[in-house]
Amino acid sequence: MPTTVILDALPGPIELDLDQTALIIIDMQRDFLLPGGFGETLGNDVSQLQRVVEPLAALLDAARAVGMLVIHTREGHLPDLSDCPPAKLNRGQPSKRIGDPGAFGRILIRGEYGHDIIDELAPLDTEVVIDKPGKGAFYATELSKVLADNEITQLLVTGVTTEVCVHTTTREANDRGFECVVVSDCVGSYFPDFQRVGLEMIAAQGGIFGWTAPGTAIIPLLNGRAPVEPAV
Ligand code: TIU
Numbered sequence: 010m011p012t013t014v015i016l017d018a019l020p021g022p023i024e025l026d027l028d029q030t031a032l033i034i035i036d037m038q039r040d041f042l043l044p045g046g047f048g049e050t051l052g053n054d055v056s057q058l059q060r061v062v063e064p065l066a067a068l069l070d071a072a073r074a075v076g077m078l079v080i081h082t083r084e085g086h087l088p089d090l091s092d093c094p095p096a097k098l099n100r101g102q103p104s105k106r107i108g109d110p111g112a113f114g115r116i117l118i119r120g121e122y123g124h125d126i127i128d129e130l131a132p133l134d135t136e137v138v139i140d141k142p143g144k145g146a147f148y149a150t151e152l153s154k155v156l157a158d159n160e161i162t163q164l165l166v167t168g169v170t171t172e173v174c175v176h177t178t179t180r181e182a183n184d185r186g187f188e189c190v191v192v193s194d195c196v197g198s199y200f201p202d203f204q205r206v207g208l209e210m211i212a213a214q215g216g217i218f219g220w221t222a223p224g225t226a227i228i229p230l231l232n233g234r235a236p237v238e239p240a241v
Contacts, residue, residue, distance in 0.1 A: 014230040018222035019212040031078040031161045035168025035175050037130045038083055040123040045112030050105040053199035058169050061197035062129050065167050068195055068224040071231040078159050080137040082146045085117045085124045092142040145177035163188045167195035171207040179218050189219035
């Protein structure tokens, strides 16, 4: 049975081979999404990110149902901060810094409650979890190997935040030859303007970094697997 579907996207339709497509969920961590976490210490309105949870949970369900490879990422650092460059640690004027005690344990430190993924999107034991020290999911991680081992060529990119870790990861993936669909209702920014422009930047110039489409357009393709004739 063909596994190819045509997704109505911007800047134009994209043919997805579901057997070579992975869902990547970027940094849906308590420290970014919950009041009192790192995101809030940076001065952000975390409620802006909450709107992503429901559509993303629906997409995750649909991806799991068709056996798609699901990859979760978490931004964070070793307890001794040896993998956190001073340039990152000292950036800005947050009320608390990475590694400081926060409402959910030490902020963005691996193993702490706040560093982990929100309950609604908790990874299954069978799913891949990539711990990353940077904004991009390829830098200093095993992501390239995971994708190669699974013969993945296309990515559905979701998570937070649109203009930071989602963009960085999408740009890294695009440079490595992956076709990326950034799922517009499944990515979130603390800043509504950045959300809008961040999505526009992906699909501008004929899709300079990839495509954008809402999860509501992807889920029916997964549910029905609406097969199409493969392109000749
Ligand atoms: N601050 C902000 O918008 N984002 C981050 O610090 N990390 C991610 O985007 N995951």
